[in-house]
Amino acid sequence: MNLRRSAILREMGLTPLWRLRNSAGTVDAAIDVNASSSEEAPEPDESSQSAHPSAPASRVAEMDWQELEETIHACRACVLCEKRTQAVPGVGDRQARWMFIGEGPGAEEDRRGEPFVGQAGRLLDHMLTALGLKRGEDVYIANAVKCRPPLNRTPEAAETAACAPFLDRQIALIRPRLLIALGRPAAQVLLGREISIGAARGKRFERDGMPVIVTYHPAYLLRNPLDKGKAWEDLCFARRLVEEGG
Numbered sequence: 001m002n003l004r005r006s007a008i009l010r011e012m013g014l015t016p017l018w019r020l021r022n023s024a025g026t027v028d029a030a031i032d033v034n035a036s037s038s039e040e041a042p043e044p045d046e047s048s049q050s051a052h053p054s055a056p057a058s059r060v061a062e063m064d065w066q067e068l069e070e071t072i073h074a075c076r077a078c079v080l081c082e083k084r085t086q087a088v089p090g091v092g093d094r095q096a097r098w099m100f101i102g103e104g105p106g107a108e109e110d111r112r113g114e115p116f117v118g119q120a121g122r123l124l125d126h127m128l129t130a131l132g133l134k135r136g137e138d139v140y141i142a143n144a145v146k147c148r149p150p151l152n153r154t155p156e157a158a159e160t161a162a163c164a165p166f167l168d169r170q171i172a173l174i175r176p177r178l179l180i181a182l183g184r185p186a187a188q189v190l191l192g193r194e195i196s197i198g199a200a201r202g203k204r205f206e207r208d209g210m211p212v213i214v215t216y217h218p219a220y221l222l223r224n225p226l227d228k229g230k231a232w233e234d235l236c237f238a239r240r241l242v243e244e245g246g
């Protein structure tokens, strides 16, 4: 790790406890497992909601980026449209090798129209820095649902199902070398089945010929900083997969 990156990581609250070795055997970066944050846990589900009857058309699978993003912004296919400020399609390099997928926009994301820009987003940025990556360069970030669930509750199955064609199309357009699911809801959407993060960590899954790994959502890590070490292990595993071509 060069001095400049070391200084950046220290400034961001990351100290070199876990070190990543690249294929040449040199240390690249590290992440602090003890950093803490005051981010609050998501509020409990406030109500049980059902999906709006008008689901996205199957022709989403044929859309280019412009039409896809316009369609997402105009979408009213589930009840999450009702309280959003705006839909949050995703951000980043459309030729990225790395694609990170979270659960849904939070309050800050809903205001700004970009995923992972609150406290959890800052931790994700730290994780990218520790990997030698940068938001927008070789990285694309999206969520399983594009509109903010009220009170940051977990999206319901009907909502993730209604939004799935958009994520499917983003993945198909990017064809990343690796998909990283951040948290259980994203993992379940990507893999199409119930999953436990604890049991799935460290395993290579596959979706349409692309490798998928799962790790903790940054918001969870802010509430459970002792698990940052496990997340760092997952990122080291991810990097090995990308370097080895998946």
Ligand code: SF4
Binding pocket: 072, 075, 076, 077, 078, 079, 080, 081, 087, 145, 146, 147, 159, 162, 163
């Ligand atoms: S969450 Fe997805 S399906 Fe629901 S309204 Fe927003 S864009 Fe449409």
